[in-house]
Amino acid sequence: MSTEVGSPVAGLATAISEVPDPVFSQAMVGPGVAVQPSGGRADAVAPVAGMVATLHPHAFVIASPGGAAILVHLGIDTVKLKGEGFELHVAKGDVVEAGQRIVTWDPSEVESHGYSSICPVVVLDVASDALTDVREDGQVVAGDPLFAVGA
Amino acid sequence: MAQDKAAAILAALGGGDNVVEIEPCITRLRCEVEDGSKIDEAALKAAGAHGVMVQGPVVQVVVGPEADTLAEDIEDLR
Numbered sequence: 001m002s003t004e005v006g007s008p009v010a011g012l013a014t015a016i017s018e019v020p021d022p023v024f025s026q027a028m029v030g031p032g033v034a035v036q037p038s039g040g041r042a043d044a045v046a047p048v049a050g051m052v053a054t055l056h057p058h059a060f061v062i063a064s065p066g067g068a069a070i071l072v073h074l075g076i077d078t079v080k081l082k083g084e085g086f087e088l089h090v091a092k093g094d095v096v097e098a099g100q101r102i103v104t105w106d107p108s109e110v111e112s113h114g115y116s117s118i119c120p121v122v123v124l125d126v127a128s129d130a131l132t133d134v135r136e137d138g139q140v141v142a143g144d145p146l147f148a149v150g151a
Numbered sequence: 152m153a154q155d156k157a158a159a160i161l162a163a164l165g166g167g168d169n170v171v172e173i174e175p176c177i178t179r180l181r182c183e184v185e186d187g188s189k190i191d192e193a194a195l196k197a198a199g200a201h202g203v204m205v206q207g208p209v210v211q212v213v214v215g216p217e218a219d220t221l222a223e224d225i226e227d228l229r
Contacts (some may be wrong), residue, residue, distance in 0.1 A: 022202070022204060023178055023179060023201075023204075023211070023213050026202070028178075028201040028202040028213045029178045029201060029213065029215050029216075052220065053216065054177055054216050055178055056176070059176070059177040060177075061177065061216050069216065071177065071178070071216065073177065075176075078177040079177075079181070080175070101164065124215060124216055125215060
């Protein structure tokens with residue numbers, strides 16, 4: 001059974017190798033797709049149903065019942081913003097539905113601080129060939145499938 | 152086990168005295184050290200790091216989502 005992973009934000013789906021951070025572009029923590037968000041303040045939503053395993057203002061991990069853990073990182077080096085401009089709607093340990101809003105943030109504001117607002121969506125600790133139906137170009141809206149993971 | 156990993160990472164960073172600050176992000180430990188030459192990249196990778204990036208006194212150790220827990224364990228050891 002494979003798990004479909006949806007986009008957490010609306011924007012332009014992009015190859016993960018384009019992310020300006022070696023941890024993501026070299027898939028050090030796992031393979032995935034990046035989305036360059038369009039527009040201003042918006043919700044970032046859960047890419048899969050599951051449990052909120054890790055939660056920072058600027059990033060979160062959802063562990064799906066199928067075993068895949070999906071990391072969504074809102075912008076690059078955004079840990080340095082110390083949560084400013086990020087509004088959380090869930091708590092660590094919460095069980096969420098795919099598409100449920102997790103964080104409200106503003107990609108334009110992130111960029112105004114000099115950071116990239118691109119959002120890597122990564123499956124943690126799996127081989128790169130675990131992804132199928134990968135979409136890494138073209139516009140997506142939140143919830144549109146980016147890839148599937150698992151056999 | 153996790154404590155051993157934290158200890159191994161701390162040792163590879165040059166020990167508690169060499170570490171100025173450790174901040175966990177979701178995939179990595181961001182560490183500031185006194186002396187960058189004391190960092191043992193091979194030992195960090197042997198301790199389980201997926202990758203190591205050194206920029207002067209700032210070292211990023213890529214450890215995956217257990218970064219939060221590891222950072223707490225390392226703080227306990229310092």
